[in-house]
Amino acid sequence: MDLTLIIVNYNTADLLKDCLNSICKKKWGVSWQIWVVDNGSSDDSVKMVKKNFPQVSIIQSSKNLGFAGGNNLGLKKVTSKYALLLNSDTIIGDQALDNLIEFATEGGYGICSCRLLNQDGTPQPNTGDLPYPLAIFFWLSGLDDLPFFGSLWPSFHKKDIKEGEVGWVAGTAMLISKSVLDKIGLLDEALFMYAEDTDFCLRATKAGFKIGWTKKAQITHLGGGSLKDPSFNQWLGEFRGLIYIYEKYFGALASYLIKMLFYIFIAARMVVFFILGKFRVSKTYAKVLFSI
Numbered sequence: 001m002d003l004t005l006i007i008v009n010y011n012t013a014d015l016l017k018d019c020l021n022s023i024c025k026k027k028w029g030v031s032w033q034i035w036v037v038d039n040g041s042s043d044d045s046v047k048m049v050k051k052n053f054p055q056v057s058i059i060q061s062s063k064n065l066g067f068a069g070g071n072n073l074g075l076k077k078v079t080s081k082y083a084l085l086l087n088s089d090t091i092i093g094d095q096a097l098d099n100l101i102e103f104a105t106e107g108g109y110g111i112c113s114c115r116l117l118n119q120d121g122t123p124q125p126n127t128g129d130l131p132y133p134l135a136i137f138f139w140l141s142g143l144d145d146l147p148f149f150g151s152l153w154p155s156f157h158k159k160d161i162k163e164g165e166v167g168w169v170a171g172t173a174m175l176i177s178k179s180v181l182d183k184i185g186l187l188d189e190a191l192f193m194y195a196e197d198t199d200f201c202l203r204a205t206k207a208g209f210k211i212g213w214t215k216k217a218q219i220t221h222l223g224g225g226s227l228k229d230p231s232f233n234q235w236l237g238e239f240r241g242l243i244y245i246y247e248k249y250f251g252a253l254a255s256y257l258i259k260m261l262f263y264i265f266i267a268a269r270m271v272v273f274f275i276l277g278k279f280r281v282s283k284t285y286a287k288v289l290f291s292i
Helices: 012-024 046-052 066-075 096-105 133-141 180-182 196-207 230-250 252-275 279-289
Strands: 003-009 032-039 057-061 080-087 090-092 113-115 171-179 210-220
Touching: 003 012, 003 066, 003 090, 003 279, 012 032, 012 046, 012 090, 012 171, 012 230, 032 066, 032 090, 046 096, 046 196, 057 066, 066 080, 080 180, 090 133, 096 113, 096 171, 133 196, 133 252, 180 196, 196 210, 230 252, 230 279
Parallel strands: 003 032, 003 080, 032 057, 113 210
Antiparallel strands: 080 171, 090 210, 113 171
């Protein structure tokens, strides 16, 4: 078996059906199997999968284990050369699976991802440099958005992405070699949702593996399918996750300092968006500021 796809689902039956159709109704050059991990859904997700996709295997959790916990249930089943973590709110493009595995194999990447698209076809950033201080600073300050110069600096979230080696890729669509799993283990379940992909890529890099990104495969990501307030939850989860990562790898002082840096820039963003009249964005940043 070449590929095991792992799709964690939480109350996204309709989105999950579209995702599975985008895989099961296409012909692929690679051999594959799918595990859907249901994270304690209260909708008809499991019933829908059993009815419409008998070739898909299901793992049912009695509660929501989060992104890391849910995916780990699936990763424990992997015996194939590669595993692909895939959000339930995605649509797989033609030849995407074949091209992604070809890119990983030819480039010797332990982990990789591909071009993500919004529903309107615009690119969705899903990679960046590892979260070392300079990359965090240029990302928070917005200096990485400056024309001409922004792409020259490290940034935790890269917008001008070039094919090849990168620091980390998002768990939205993350291809992982079995050799990576064998060497570094599973996702860190202390991270419920957000930043667990960054942590996993950091661990893989420290273990000697390369992380890659390619434009030769495309996946549409609708975004926020299982969240009531996606912007707030994403921003809060990411900031909290990075604080945890700093404490995990660099100690309590580093974690405290990065948290103070977040406070400064989140407050600044709150004020700037308020002045610009973008009150909803400003309010979201205010909620994040008081929730970290």
